[in-house]
Amino acid sequence: MAINYAAKYAKVVDERFRLGSLTAALINNNFDWLGVKTVKVFSRDLAKLNDYKTSGSNRYGEPDELGNTEQEMSITQDKAFTYTIDAASEQDTNGTMEAGATLRENIDNLVIPALDTYRLGVIVAKAPTKGNVSGGSHIITKAVTNANAYEEFLACQEVLDDDKAPQGGRIAVVSPGYLNKIKLDEHFTKWGDMATKIAINGIVGEIDGVPSIKVPTSYLPEGVDFLITNPLATTSPVKLQEFRINYNAPGISGALVEARVRYDAFVLDKKADAIAVHKSAAAA
Numbered sequence: 001m002a003i004n005y006a007a008k009y010a011k012v013v014d015e016r017f018r019l020g021s022l023t024a025a026l027i028n029n030n031f032d033w034l035g036v037k038t039v040k041v042f043s044r045d046l047a048k049l050n051d052y053k054t055s056g057s058n059r060y061g062e063p064d065e066l067g068n069t070e071q072e073m074s075i076t077q078d079k080a081f082t083y084t085i086d087a088a089s090e091q092d093t094n095g096t097m098e099a100g101a102t103l104r105e106n107i108d109n110l111v112i113p114a115l116d117t118y119r120l121g122v123i124v125a126k127a128p129t130k131g132n133v134s135g136g137s138h139i140i141t142k143a144v145t146n147a148n149a150y151e152e153f154l155a156c157q158e159v160l161d162d163d164k165a166p167q168g169g170r171i172a173v174v175s176p177g178y179l180n181k182i183k184l185d186e187h188f189t190k191w192g193d194m195a196t197k198i199a200i201n202g203i204v205g206e207i208d209g210v211p212s213i214k215v216p217t218s219y220l221p222e223g224v225d226f227l228i229t230n231p232l233a234t235t236s237p238v239k240l241q242e243f244r245i246n247y248n249a250p251g252i253s254g255a256l257v258e259a260r261v262r263y264d265a266f267v268l269d270k271k272a273d274a275i276a277v278h279k280s281a282a283a284a
Helices: 087-091 099-125 149-162 176-184 186-191 269-274
Strands: 038-044 068-074 077-086 139-141 171-174 203-207 210-214 224-229 238-246 254-263 276-279
Touching: 077 087, 077 099, 087 254, 099 224, 099 238, 099 254, 139 149, 149 176, 149 186, 149 224, 149 276, 171 176, 176 186, 176 210, 176 224
Parallel strands: 139 276, 171 210
Antiparallel strands: 038 068, 077 254, 171 224, 203 210, 224 276, 238 254
């Protein structure tokens, strides 16, 4: 004789972990995309510094018309997802398939990580290979160990200083692997400032006075140990956030969930010197 054992489903849903946005502190909202897809920003060129002459004409030098440059920022990212939840599924699963809850989970685990990853990719890609003042590269490639993790962070700070990047407002994004190494670096543990202040979501402390955010390795481009940036350098508009739950969709008994998000990220040409990136030697 077969015996059918009783079963009971819990009302608690085993939801995925979610981090929330980790890049909000890295961007500014100084530009307005309201009603447009593209924003253009001008920057001014600099004059040539001459030796003054005490005789003849044009004693200040040969005057040239001061020029400018134009940067065009057009939104390119247009993402969407959709799914259905049958009315019976929503009724007979202890409320765990409620459409609003499923939409929230997808926003947290699809949209926000995609936006964070995209922003970090843009910032890393815009790190200059030749600084405007020093002419040096803002990308350092070297293997990080428990003995040199702090030294490599200071090297990136030096690159920024040499190109006159503002010292105030700097913020670092670090991988878990790099953070572990710097915690084991005696140079850092003896002299570094690893405060446990949590002033911004995700901040794990300070390195050389720079607030640091730990992100999953998968959020960073391959081989990147950490980066230092300043919100003055990057703007990231979210042009459209459209989330719908339609209970009257033709041909569907239940809910049709639809979502669309338009966004992008742009590093201002004249402020890219505020970005420094450290990559592992294997990424070279």
